[in-house]
Amino acid sequence: xxxxxxxDAFYGNVQVxxxxxxxxxxxxxxxxxxxxxxxxxxxxxxxxxLVQARTGSxxxxxxxxxxxxxxxxPKRGIGYVxxxxxxxxxxxxxxxxxxxxxxxxxxxxxxxxxxxxxxxLRDRLKQVSGTLSGGEQQMLAMARALCLxxxxxxxxxxxxxxxxxxxxxxxDVVTELRGGDTAIILVEQRVDAVLSIADRVLFIENGTxxxxxxxxxxxxxxxxxxxxxxxx
Amino acid sequence: MDLLSYLPFTLPHPALLLAGVLEGTVLAAVLAxxxxxxxxxxxxxxxxxxAHGEFYMLGAVLAWFITHTIxxxxxxxxxxxxxxxxxxxxxxxxxxxxTTDWLILKRLNYDPEATIVATIGILYILQQLAxxxxxxxxxxxxxxFDFRVQTPYFGYSGYKLCVVGAAILLMLVVWLVLxxxxxxxxxxxxxxxxxxxxxxxxxxxxxxxxxFALGAGLAAIGAVLIVPIQQAHYLMGGDPLLLSFIVxxxxxxxxxxxxxxxxxxxxxxxxxxxxxYEPTLAKILATLLVAMVLVFRxxxxxxxxxx
Numbered sequence: 001x002x003x004x005x006x007x008d009a010f011y012g013n014v015q016v017x018x019x020x021x022x023x024x025x026x027x028x029x030x031x032x033x034x035x036x037x038x039x040x041x042x043x044x045x046x047x048x049x050l051v052q053a054r055t056g057s058x059x060x061x062x063x064x065x066x067x068x069x070x071x072x073x074p075k076r077g078i079g080y081v082x083x084x085x086x087x088x089x090x091x092x093x094x095x096x097x098x099x100x101x102x103x104x105x106x107x108x109x110x111x112x113x114x115x116x117x118x119x120x121l122r123d124r125l126k127q128v129s130g131t132l133s134g135g136e137q138q139m140l141a142m143a144r145a146l147c148l149x150x151x152x153x154x155x156x157x158x159x160x161x162x163x164x165x166x167x168x169x170x171x172d173v174v175t176e177l178r179g180g181d182t183a184i185i186l187v188e189q190r191v192d193a194v195l196s197i198a199d200r201v202l203f204i205e206n207g208t209x210x211x212x213x214x215x216x217x218x219x220x221x222x223x224x225x226x227x228x229x230x231x232x
Numbered sequence: 233m234d235l236l237s238y239l240p241f242t243l244p245h246p247a248l249l250l251a252g253v254l255e256g257t258v259l260a261a262v263l264a265x266x267x268x269x270x271x272x273x274x275x276x277x278x279x280x281x282x283a284h285g286e287f288y289m290l291g292a293v294l295a296w297f298i299t300h301t302i303x304x305x306x307x308x309x310x311x312x313x314x315x316x317x318x319x320x321x322x323x324x325x326x327x328x329x330x331t332t333d334w335l336i337l338k339r340l341n342y343d344p345e346a347t348i349v350a351t352i353g354i355l356y357i358l359q360q361l362a363x364x365x366x367x368x369x370x371x372x373x374x375x376x377f378d379f380r381v382q383t384p385y386f387g388y389s390g391y392k393l394c395v396v397g398a399a400i401l402l403m404l405v406v407w408l409v410l411x412x413x414x415x416x417x418x419x420x421x422x423x424x425x426x427x428x429x430x431x432x433x434x435x436x437x438x439x440x441x442x443x444f445a446l447g448a449g450l451a452a453i454g455a456v457l458i459v460p461i462q463q464a465h466y467l468m469g470g471d472p473l474l475l476s477f478i479v480x481x482x483x484x485x486x487x488x489x490x491x492x493x494x495x496x497x498x499x500x501x502x503x504x505x506x507x508x509y510e511p512t513l514a515k516i517l518a519t520l521l522v523a524m525v526l527v528f529r530x531x532x533x534x535x536x537x538x539x
Contacts, residue, residue, distance in 0.1 A: 048431050069437075070430040086428040088421050099421055102414075103433035144432070 001025045001183050002047070002078075002152050007056035007066075009046045009207075016042045017207040020056070024183045026151070029174065031186045031198035031215075033229055039207035040187040041083055044154045047185075048080050049073045060152065074103050079150030083157050083187075085141040089130030093121055096129050096140055100147030114143040117173065135166035142173065153177065155186045159193055171197055191229065195219055203229075244508050247385035254383075256503020258392045258461070261399035262454045264495035266472050267479035268406060268488065269450035275486030276423040276443045278344055279337060282351040284451055285473025286358035287325050291452025292373075292464035293366045294321035299373050314376035314460070322452040329448030333441045342440065355469075362466035370468075375460035395457045402453060403492065406446075410488070419443060423486075451476075474515075475502075478522050484535020494533065 002024050009017040017039050024030040032040045045051040047058060049070035058066040060076055074080065079100075088096055097111055115122040118139040124132065129140055138158060145153060155174070159167045167190075175197055177184060188194050194201060198215040203224065211224065218224060244252075270284045298320055299313035332354055340346040377394075380387035410416035421429045422439045430436050451472070455464075462468070479498055483490025498518055505514035525532060 050427055050430060069435070071433050071435045074431055074433045080431045082428060082431065086425055088424045088428070090424055091420065095417070098417070099429075099432045099434075148432075 001061060002185075003057075003059045004043075004047070005057050005059075007043075007046060007053045007058065009042055009051050009053050011042075011051070015207065016051075017046060017053075019208055020046070020204075021209050022185075022202055022212070024152070024185055026181045026183050027178055028199045029178055029184045029186055029197055031188055031194045031201045032204055033188070033191070033194060033201055033225070034204035035229060038204045040204055041156055042207070043204070044080065044082075044156050044185065044187060047073075047078065047152075047154060074148060074150075077104070077148065077151040079145035079148045079153045081141045081145045081153070081155045081158055083160070085137045087129045087137055087141055087144075089128070091129060092126050093129050093132070093140055094125040096144050097121075097147055100144035104148050106147055106149060110147055110149060114146055117146070118143050135162050135169075138162060138166065138170060142170065146177075150182060152183045152185070155184065155188075157187055157189060159188065159190055167193065191225055248507060249504070250383060250385060251388075252504035252507035253500065254388055254392070254503070255507055256500035257396055258499075259503050260496045260499020261396040262458050263472070263475055263479060263499045264492055265399050265402060265454040265457075266451045267476040267483075267491050267495050268403060269447035269454075270476045271480045271483070271486060271488060271491040272406075272410075272450075273444055273447035274480065275488075276419055277337075277342055277440050279342060279347045279444070280344070280351070281444075281447065282348060282473070283332075283354040283358060284351075284447065284476060285469030285471075286355050286362075287329060287448035287469075288451040288455045288472045289362060289464075289466060289469035290325050290328065290358060291321050291455030292459040292462075292468060293362050293466065294324055294452070295456040295459045296366075296371050296373050296464040300371075303374065310374040311376035314373070314456075317373070318453070318456050321456050322449040325452035326445035326449035330441045330445040333444040337444065338437060338440070359466060359469070366464075366466055368466065370463035370465040372463045373459040389461075391460060395461070398457060399454070402450075406450070407488065415442075475518070478518050481522050481532055482525055484532025487532065487534040490532055490534030 004020055004022050007017050007020040008015065009020070020039065020043055022030065032043060034040055042051055046053050049065075049068060053066045056066070057064055060078070063076075065073055065076060068076075088099065097114060101107065101111055120136055121140060121143060124136065129137065132140065142158065158170050162170070171193060174184060174186070178197070186194070186198065195215060195218060200212055200214055201218055202212045203210045213224060266284070266288055270281060273279055273281050273284070295317040298317040299310065302308040302313035302316055303310055336350050336354065337347055340350055375391045377391060379390040381390050381393060410419060418434055418439060421432075421434060422436055426436045454472070475498060479494040480491055482498065483492070483494035502514040502518065505517065
């Protein structure tokens with residue numbers, strides 16, 4: 001499905017990713033774990049073309065997407081929920097959804113499905129998105145990305161700063177997506193959240209992939225989490 | 233006894249005041265168009281385009297070339313030459329601006345500081361190209377039509393009033409495009425967050441090229457409209473650039489509403505003060521006003537305060 005091989009990426013002259021490699025299949029949730037600055041967000045940005053990979057390849061169903069301009073990548077079916085939501089804060093909820101729908105020419109049916117998935121957004125369609133609560137903003141960010149009907153969904157810390165009820169809701173939506181055809185790459189700091197929904201976990205250290213383990217294994221052996229993240 | 237005789241100053245004659253208001257309105261209309269271009273470019277691209285006045289100058293110079301060719305070489309009527317110039321000159325200027333964006337600004341990654349330096353360079357290149365190929369002379373363009381509108385005191389140029397109407401119409405079109413069309417929607421998304429816009433399939437590079445072309449095109453339209461009133465000259469870009477900066481600083485960089493209100497204020501005050509006193513005094517007062525705004529309200533009258 002989506003494969004990264006030997007990716008090097010830089011911010012200016014500073015190398016952030018060194019030989020990054022991973023693979024995720026349809027219906028699978030792969031979680032990236034690592035300390036702050038390990039390169040998790042940069043990995044997602046590199047997949048989206050927002051940070052250019054200098055070496056290596058990124059393939060989606062066998063097609064190389066690493067050389068595509070950034071705006072072409074979402075059209076191939078990769079949806080992105082950035083860290084901090086990054087909504088178009090001065091636009092309304094409806095306009096934010098419209099941006100997502102426009103990306104791959106989706107219409108009213110998809111919009112309705114998103115509003116069924118996140119009913120609270122239906123009542124706030126005309127509200128400026130910057131005035132929503134943190135949880136509502138996160139729902140909108142997810143709905144906007146799901147409007148692409150993506151085959152791969154990248155989630156960057158979707159539960160950051162949310163109250164427990166919102167975290168549970170987001171977790172339910174992600175779990176539901178797993179049942180479908182969508183491959184999910186999740187960056188998450190909350191180890192309990194990772195262990196509850198991930199199929200596999202990839203530990204990243206200094207921009208390098210260290211170890212990929214099944215989530216079941218990890219639940220039995222939390223020492224790995226201690227080694228790479230510093231908490232158990 | 234006449235109460236007006238107690239005033240510590242002499243009221244200007246109503247005819248003079250009316251002339252000042254009319255001239256100020258024409259200036260305000262053209263200034264609003266020109267400053268709107270500068271404001272859109274800054275608002276969406278965060279580029280301070282110091283070469284904006286030279287795109288205005290190019291519009292005027294091209295208008296002269298086009299009307300001169302059609303009326304002189306081809307023998308067409310002045311209205312035809314002007315009509316062609318009004319369409320073709322802004323398109324050529326927009327194409328030059330889009331090429332400039334692709335050749336220079338894009339390669340600088342639209343870095344705010346680097347693009348200021350680059351646009352200063354573009355200013356001099358365009359100015360010297362105009363001097364080389366157009367020459368140092370100021371040349372007139374014939375108005376497409378000439379009729380006078382009678383006021384209680386004097387007859388006033390109908391063409392000038394049409395310039396005001398055309399500018400209002402164009403600004404309305406720009407506003408409609410920005411707020412009611414898909415192109416405007418995409419531009420606004422790019423303005424709010426260009427990285428996220430890319431992550432949702434918006435070709436930000438193309439949007440930037442289009443916005444830079446639109447900004448330059450608006451300046452060129454303003455110049456074509458004004459060139460039958462003021463002659464085309466290779467140094468004519470300086471004043472509109474200064475006044476456009478005054479307008480966008482007063483109104484708030486990137487604020488379309490602020491640009492419009494400030495253009496009306498600066499245009500009217502410039503027209504009235506220039507007519508009643510001295511054009512230089514009008515510029516001095518406008519510059520002082522900008523200094524005051526920068527000290528007491530740096531975000532401008534309608535701009536958002538930086539976080």
